[in-house]
Amino acid sequence: MSTPTRPSIVVLNGPNLNLLGEREPEKYGHATLADVEAMCRECAERGGHDLDFRQTNHEGVMIDWIHEVRHTAAGVVINAGGWTHTSVAIRDALANVEGTIVEVHITDIHAREEFRHFSFITDVADHVIVGRGVPGYVEAVEFVLSREGVPRRP
Numbered sequence: 001m002s003t004p005t006r007p008s009i010v011v012l013n014g015p016n017l018n019l020l021g022e023r024e025p026e027k028y029g030h031a032t033l034a035d036v037e038a039m040c041r042e043c044a045e046r047g048g049h050d051l052d053f054r055q056t057n058h059e060g061v062m063i064d065w066i067h068e069v070r071h072t073a074a075g076v077v078i079n080a081g082g083w084t085h086t087s088v089a090i091r092d093a094l095a096n097v098e099g100t101i102v103e104v105h106i107t108d109i110h111a112r113e114e115f116r117h118f119s120f121i122t123d124v125a126d127h128v129i130v131g132r133g134v135p136g137y138v139e140a141v142e143f144v145l146s147r148e149g150v151p152r153r154p
């Protein structure tokens with residue numbers, strides 16, 4: 001008999017987030033993306049879920065990843081970085097995700113430059129977390145866990 005697979009939470013990171021912890025610590029803190037992954041994994045596994053954590057600097061790769069997981073992920077947590085403010089294509093891909101969507105930003109995008117105030121993702125997301133630092137990612141994973149079994153759309 002095959003081992004049943006656990007539901008998965010997918011955490012997707014956009015451009016430049018691979019530099020987390022290396023530059024601009026006054027804005028983004030000292031934690032690296034590997035640290036963020038470990039925090040999210042611990043939380044997801046405590047909640048009985050697998051964690052799939054990815055980062056890309058290529059928009060088409062991000063869109064392919066969203067398509068890949070759209071029917072299978074219990075939830076998608078996304079920090080789309082700069083694409084948040086520019087990409088209709090990422091928004092359109094997310095609109096086809098069946099699981100819970102949480103948009104995360106480490107900084108408070110509404111307290112920064114005006115060009116960061118608008119997000120193409122917000123109105124296709126179930127929940128938005130901004131300005132909580134890297135613990136915001138863990139809050140996002142917790143939100144997905146809290147929504148397990150709750151139908152997302154009528």
Ligand code: CA2
Nearest residue numbers: 016017019020023081082105106107116
């Ligand atoms: O606050 C966030 O999480 C952002 O999504 C980060 C993006 C920015 O374009 C958004 O407006 C807000 C930038 C990601 C760049 O990440 C770096 C991290 C450390 C050092 C350099 C870049």
